[in-house]
Amino acid sequence: MTAALRASNLTKTYRSGASELVIFEGLNLDVASGEKLALVGESGAGKSTLLHLLGGLDKPSGGAVLYGQVDITQLSGDALSDFRNRELGFVWQIHSLLAEFTAVENVMMPLLIRGASREDAGPVAAATTTVSPALGAPMVRRPV
16 A cells, blocks of 8 residues: 555654653554544644644654655745645634635635636635535625
8 A cells, every 4th residue: 555645753842941842753654545534632642733744834853744755844845835735735623714705715815826816716716615505605705
């Protein structure tokens, strides 16, 4: 099996002065394409830290995070931002929608950042935005 996502010997340590807090060390994880998994643990166990590392939002203290053959821990800041924009999606517990934009306009943002025109991004975003009919028209409704 070739992993779609692989964490290899992943380590995250926070340092403050002489103090060192090891969140995890030598963590290995393989996730196959289409595989579903749950990350479960008590508060403070490192779940969010692991997700931030896997999503390229934070850098590990050691080890590698690979998507196919791409080691995101070796990418420059700009290349990592481009990779996240084109390859990854994040779903947060608390919505991070921009209140001044509609749901569809919020979905358009990564496409606009990528350089797509509003004319090209709009139909793509509208086609991929699912909104309950009870919420109203997604083109005009703003997040609350």
